[in-house]
Amino acid sequence: MASNHSNEFKISKFEAPQNLKAIMFACLFVGLVTFILGFIKNPERMWTSYLVSFFFFGCLAVGAMFFIAFNFAVKAGWSSSIRRFAEAMTNYMPVFLISAFVLILGFKKLYVWNDPASLAALSGGKSLYLAPWFVSVRMILFIVGCWVFGKLIVGNSIKQDITGEHALTNKNIKYSIGFIAFFAIFFTMFSFDLMMSLLPTWYSTIFGIYCFAGAIQATIAVLAIIVVMMKKSKWISGYVNDEHQHDVAKFLKGFTVFWAYIAFSQFMLIWYANIPEETEYYIMRSLNGWMGVSFALLIFRFIVPFLVLLPRGAKRNDSILVAVSILVLVMQYVDIYWMVYPNFFDGIPQFGFWEIGIFLGFLGLFIMTMIQFMTKNNLVAINDPRIHEAVNHHVTY
Amino acid sequence: MAKKRVIGGMAAIFLKESQVLQAATAARASGFIKFDAISPYPIHGMEEACGIERSSIPYVTFGAGALGLLLSLGLVYYTSVLNWPINVGGKPMFSLPAFIPIMFELTVLFAALCSVGALFYHAKMPKIDPPTIDKDLTSHKFAIFIPENDTGYNEDRITRMMNELGAAEVKKVAEY
Numbered sequence: 001m002a003s004n005h006s007n008e009f010k011i012s013k014f015e016a017p018q019n020l021k022a023i024m025f026a027c028l029f030v031g032l033v034t035f036i037l038g039f040i041k042n043p044e045r046m047w048t049s050y051l052v053s054f055f056f057f058g059c060l061a062v063g064a065m066f067f068i069a070f071n072f073a074v075k076a077g078w079s080s081s082i083r084r085f086a087e088a089m090t091n092y093m094p095v096f097l098i099s100a101f102v103l104i105l106g107f108k109k110l111y112v113w114n115d116p117a118s119l120a121a122l123s124g125g126k127s128l129y130l131a132p133w134f135v136s137v138r139m140i141l142f143i144v145g146c147w148v149f150g151k152l153i154v155g156n157s158i159k160q161d162i163t164g165e166h167a168l169t170n171k172n173i174k175y176s177i178g179f180i181a182f183f184a185i186f187f188t189m190f191s192f193d194l195m196m197s198l199l200p201t202w203y204s205t206i207f208g209i210y211c212f213a214g215a216i217q218a219t220i221a222v223l224a225i226i227v228v229m230m231k232k233s234k235w236i237s238g239y240v241n242d243e244h245q246h247d248v249a250k251f252l253k254g255f256t257v258f259w260a261y262i263a264f265s266q267f268m269l270i271w272y273a274n275i276p277e278e279t280e281y282y283i284m285r286s287l288n289g290w291m292g293v294s295f296a297l298l299i300f301r302f303i304v305p306f307l308v309l310l311p312r313g314a315k316r317n318d319s320i321l322v323a324v325s326i327l328v329l330v331m332q333y334v335d336i337y338w339m340v341y342p343n344f345f346d347g348i349p350q351f352g353f354w355e356i357g358i359f360l361g362f363l364g365l366f367i368m369t370m371i372q373f374m375t376k377n378n379l380v381a382i383n384d385p386r387i388h389e390a391v392n393h394h395v396t397y
Numbered sequence: 398m399a400k401k402r403v404i405g406g407m408a409a410i411f412l413k414e415s416q417v418l419q420a421a422t423a424a425r426a427s428g429f430i431k432f433d434a435i436s437p438y439p440i441h442g443m444e445e446a447c448g449i450e451r452s453s454i455p456y457v458t459f460g461a462g463a464l465g466l467l468l469s470l471g472l473v474y475y476t477s478v479l480n481w482p483i484n485v486g487g488k489p490m491f492s493l494p495a496f497i498p499i500m501f502e503l504t505v506l507f508a509a510l511c512s513v514g515a516l517f518y519h520a521k522m523p524k525i526d527p528p529t530i531d532k533d534l535t536s537h538k539f540a541i542f543i544p545e546n547d548t549g550y551n552e553d554r555i556t557r558m559m560n561e562l563g564a565a566e567v568k569k570v571a572e573y
Contacts, residue, residue: 392441
């Protein structure tokens with residue numbers, strides 16, 4: 001057996017390091033100040049920035065739910081020792097819901113359809129579909145739905161730590177399949193409503209999958225960072241090792257390819273058909289300096305992570321994997337930014353204090369919810385019936 | 398393709414996965430290098446126990462994929478730009494987005510076919526009708542096979558060692 005299996009297995013209570021807490025409070029403070037300042041002084045920039053960060057962190061939370069769900073649905077064994085980290089990410093759901101209610105306040109600065117006259121002018125049933133109350137209801141339903149599924153699935157998983165009942169895992173399989181169906185429909189609408197409708201005359205049926213691909217890629221990147229950190233930490237020994245890191249890195253590379261595939265599929269069909277109402281979207285993103293951002297997405301979101309993560313050694317190397325994960329997360333932000341910003345400020349890229357401040361605020365909230373979850377619960381699902389598969393996991397070359 | 402040649406040797410049959418893993422480790426520790434472990438399914442840690450190095454198939458895959466990419470670019474460039482240019486929708490003759498699906502497909506085709514080819518080469522396949530060591534090796538038994546041309550081959554020594562490791566049966570057989 002490989003040497004890393006001879007470790008003794010132990011987990012201890014997670015305590016957030018003081019400097020992490022300090023960073024968290026600093027982030028929260030900066031975020032709050034930016035939000036209030038922006039609300040008074042520069043609401044346009046504040047709301048566009050808010051939308052990008054709201055979508056970014058919301059995607060991480062629901063992406064983590066999706067990760068848990070597909071691992072349950074396929075009865076994956078190897079991931080049961082790292083599943084708890086993804087479960088910690090879903091603890092963001094209440095913040096996601098509250099920030100969605102806050103976002104509704106910003107509709108009038110963000111969306112053309114919030115104005116009744118412009119809404120009535122939209123054709124093809126869009127004036128009904130994009131009625132502000134209907135959009136709000138769909139968004140809230142999506143988040144509440146994810147929260148409820150999260151309570152059920154993660155709740156069962158935590159309960160199993162104490163009772164050790166195998167039936168809870170079987171129940172979670174059913175919930176997970178239900179969640180995947182729910183997620184497919186509602187996440188598509190969520191991305192249509194918040195991102196695609198920024199330009200309500202434009203449409204692309206693959207848009208939901210595009211947002212999904214980016215969201216899952218970013219979620220796996222966060223998971224990869226946590227796995228590397230936990231592997232080296234003093235709280236866990238034996239349960240998380242290079243083998244799990246290797247498989248998470250494979251997922252990261254897989255979804256990198258998936259994102260590129262979907263992004264190219266969307267682009268190529270629009271480019272080939274060359275119909276004015278469709279090309280509008282890409283024309284906006286090729287003028288006024290946006291061409292550089294578009295190419296940056298291609299290079300740093302696909303080509304670089306793909307080639308860097310190709311060798312086996314790179315996937316098992318802590319610093320390479322963390323560097324690629326951070327690059328992917330930066331590009332996920334750039335991707336959402338690239339979907340939102342060309343619609344505003346005469347199509348000229350704007351980036352600065354407002355974007356960074358709001359992002360840090362959300363980051364603080366995200367770290368806060370994760371710390372809260374990890375402090376309260378075990379770091380590993382110790383009584384999972386498949387935990388022995390995870391600790392004996394071995395990636396053959 | 399490698400030459401097919403029947404080699405005699407000793408086979409130790411085991412009934413437990415853990416035993417065969419131990420036996421492989423022990424065989425390697427006592428200096429055998431050409432031995433093989435036979436199992437109905439993949440066993441975790443067997444590669445390390447047998448001292449099997451990583452194969453070169455991934456490099457073949459990458460090289461073949463890169464080759465396929467370049468050849469397909471050459472193919473579409475020659476056919477659509479040089480030899481028979483056709484104006485489609487006013488787009489430039491050399492329109493990379495239109496070529497990418499073809500480049501992608503040929504990259505995958507080259508990489509996949511060459512990987513399979515490399516696998517066959519490495520595994521010395523096809524092996525038609527090899528001598529059977531034990532019929533149950535395809536269902537519930539495991540074996541360590543040590544060929545007679547291995548360093549330090551000694552029938553008595555192997556029999557003793559394998560019996561100590563809990564072999565259900567040690568016999569003289571032939572393999573490829």
